[in-house]
Every structure is written in C-alpha cells, then in structure tokens.
Amino acid sequence: QSVLTQPPSVSAAPGQKVSISCSGGSSNIGSNFLSWYQQFPGTSPKFLLSDNNKRPPGTPDRFSGSASGTSGALDITGLQTGDEADYYCATWDSGLGVWVFGGGTKLTVL
Amino acid sequence: QAQLQESGPGLVKVSQTLSLTCSVSGASITSDNYRWSWVRQAPGKGLEWIANIHYMGTTFYNPSLRGRSTISVETSNNHFSLKLDSVTAADTAIYYCVRLYRYTMDVWGQGTTVTVSS
Numbered sequence: 001q002s003v004l005t006q007p008p009s010v011s012a013a014p015g016q017k018v019s020i021s022c023s024g025g026s027s028n029i030g031s032n033f034l035s036w037y038q039q040f041p042g043t044s045p046k047f048l049l050s051d052n053n054k055r056p057p058g059t060p061d062r063f064s065g066s067a068s069g070t071s072g073a074l075d076i077t078g079l080q081t082g083d084e085a086d087y088y089c090a091t092w093d094s095g096l097g098v099w100v101f102g103g104g105t106k107l108t109v110l
Numbered sequence: 111q112a113q114l115q116e117s118g119p120g121l122v123k124v125s126q127t128l129s130l131t132c133s134v135s136g137a138s139i140t141s142d143n144y145r146w147s148w149v150r151q152a153p154g155k156g157l158e159w160i161a162n163i164h165y166m167g168t169t170f171y172n173p174s175l176r177g178r179s180t181i182s183v184e185t186s187n188n189h190f191s192l193k194l195d196s197v198t199a200a201d202t203a204i205y206y207c208v209r210l211y212r213y214t215m216d217v218w219g220q221g222t223t224v225t226v227s228s
C-alpha cells in the first residue's frame with residue numbers, strides 16, 4: 001500500500017488528453033513539492049516534472065502538473081503512442097521522514 | 111551532464127550482505143546542492159526509496175528496511191555506496207542510484223539487477 005495513491009491504469013485515444021491523479025496527505029503533498037517520473041518498460045525512470053509543475057529541458061509542453069491541498073495531477077495533452085509508459089508521483093513525507101512514491105499508473109494510448 | 115552508473119554483484123545468497131556502488135561522472139559528489147540516493151524496484155512492482163546521503167554525512171533511511179541498510183559516500187572517488195544486510199528473496203529488485211536535487215530525483219542510473227538466491 002503506497003503512501004501516495006495513483007490509479008493503476010488510464011487510457012485514452014491518440015490526440016486526446018489524460019489526467020493522472022496523485023492523492024496523499026498533509027505531511028507529504030500538503031507540505032512539499034510533488035515530482036513526476038516516466039518509465040518505459042525495461043528502462044530506468046526519467047524525471048518529467050519538478051516542483052509540482054516545472055518542466056526540465058526535454059520535457060514537452062504537452063506535459064503539465066498541478067497540486068492543491070493534498071492532491072496533485074499530471075496532465076498529458078495531444079496524446080501520442082510514444083507516451084505509453086508507467087508514470088509515478090513522488091515527494092518527501094515530512095511526518096514519516098521518508099521519500100514516498102505513488103504506486104504508478106500505466107498509460108495506454110488506444 | 112551528470113551520469114550515474116551502478117555496479118555490484120548480480121547474485122547474492124540469502125542472509126548475506128548486498129553491496130552496490132554508484133559512480134558519478136559529470137558532477138561533483140561534494141556539491142552542496144545535491145543528495146545521493148538509492149531506489150529499488152522489485153519485479154513488476156513500483157519504486158521504493160531506500161536511503162539518502164549528503165557528502166558531509168547526513169543520512170536518511172527508509173525504516174521499512176529495519177536498519178539493514180547503510181549508505182556511504184567516498185568523495186575521493188566521486189562515488190557512493192549501499193550495503194544491505196541479511197538479504198532475503200524480498201530484496202530481489204533492480205537497484206537504481208539517483209541524484210536528488212531539492213524535491214526532485216533528477217538523474218537516474220540505468221539500474222542494476224540483483225537476485226537473492228538460496
């Protein structure tokens with residue numbers, strides 16, 4: 001059972017928009033910045049977004065993030081088949097004194 | 111551009127100690143901006159944070175590993191290491207070394223697969 005809760009899977013058609021939620025608590029998302037990671041099968045995770053919504057160089061602007069209260073979300077617009085991957089949210093939990101991840105969401109582009 | 115590379119044995123016997131090293135290139139391990147971490151991923155499962163270290167020695171550990179893990183840094187070689195004692199089959203996973211900048215794990219190694227066997 002992960003401290004951060006994500007839907008196990010989401011799907012949408014190419015060109016559409018999808019949103020992946022990440023729900024936590026006051027000691028993690030409610031207190032610290034959320035980051036997002038993309039992982040393709042057989043590869044290491046790749047940093048996608050930091051500080052709730054900041055894109056590093058290389059992350060397309062089709063990817064955006066948000067956070068409010070104890071929840072956050074990753075939005076992907078203009079879906080492409082190449083976006084099919086697992087997506088993880090993560091942050092520091094000040095109460096537990098640990099880094100916590102969501103359980104991961106598998107994105108399928110139909 | 112920073113790169114991280116894990117190394118260590120791919121096979122460890124039950125009850126023994128797992129030892130891994132992460133070599134850092136393109137960045138100094140003594141930069142005050144970064145912490146250095148280990149994260150693992152069991153087969154078909156999600157990500158689990160193991161530990162962090164700052165080059166000055168400040169460490170944080172995941173209590174779920176019940177004191178079995180030790181993270182250390184060797185500044186002269188620009189690398190950091192992980193030891194995990196008394197391993198069981200549940201420790202079979204891909205182990206990633208990661209650079210931590212503020213609230214972001216911004217650089218990941220390619221990962222090394224460790225299998226615990228009896």
